[in-house]
Amino acid sequence: VQLQASGGGWVQPGGSLRLSCAASGLSFGPSPMAWFRQTPGKEREFIAAGGTGRAPRYADSVKGRFIISRDNDKNTAFLQMNSLKPEDTAIYYCASRRWWITTYDKDVAYDYWGQGTLVTVSS
Numbered sequence: 001v002q003l004q005a006s007g008g009g010w011v012q013p014g015g016s017l018r019l020s021c022a023a024s025g026l027s028f029g030p031s032p033m034a035w036f037r038q039t040p041g042k043e044r045e046f047i048a049a050g051g052t053g054r055a056p057r058y059a060d061s062v063k064g065r066f067i068i069s070r071d072n073d074k075n076t077a078f079l080q081m082n083s084l085k086p087e088d089t090a091i092y093y094c095a096s097r098r099w100w101i102t103t104y105d106k107d108v109a110y111d112y113w114g115q116g117t118l119v120t121v122s123s
């Protein structure tokens with residue numbers, strides 16, 4: 001299984017970015033996809049999770065600003081990030097596992113991880 005995250009970069013506060021996570025080697029349709037982020041010296045933080053046919057789940061810190069989505073035909077998940085703030089600066093990781101789990105907001109629940117993509121929000 002491979003997850004390839006992309007789309008990070010630099011953006012000014014208030015701007016938008018869309019991250020992508022291309023998956024291979026797993027049955028993408030049933031697999032939940034999640035996004036986490038991490039900054040130096042801090043633990044990995046849950047951002048969003050979604051499964052086919054399931055309502056997406058978000059961390060309070062990004063609710064109303066970020067949107068998780070997926071294209072099952074292209075085996076790709078997305079994270080649309082709007083109204084970005086400097087505190088959103090982090091390395092963003094996509095993650096997956098073979099089926100939905102109630103502990104979707106815990107990084108230990110996921111078996112597969114992308115390599116991370118850096119998002120920098122500054123003026």
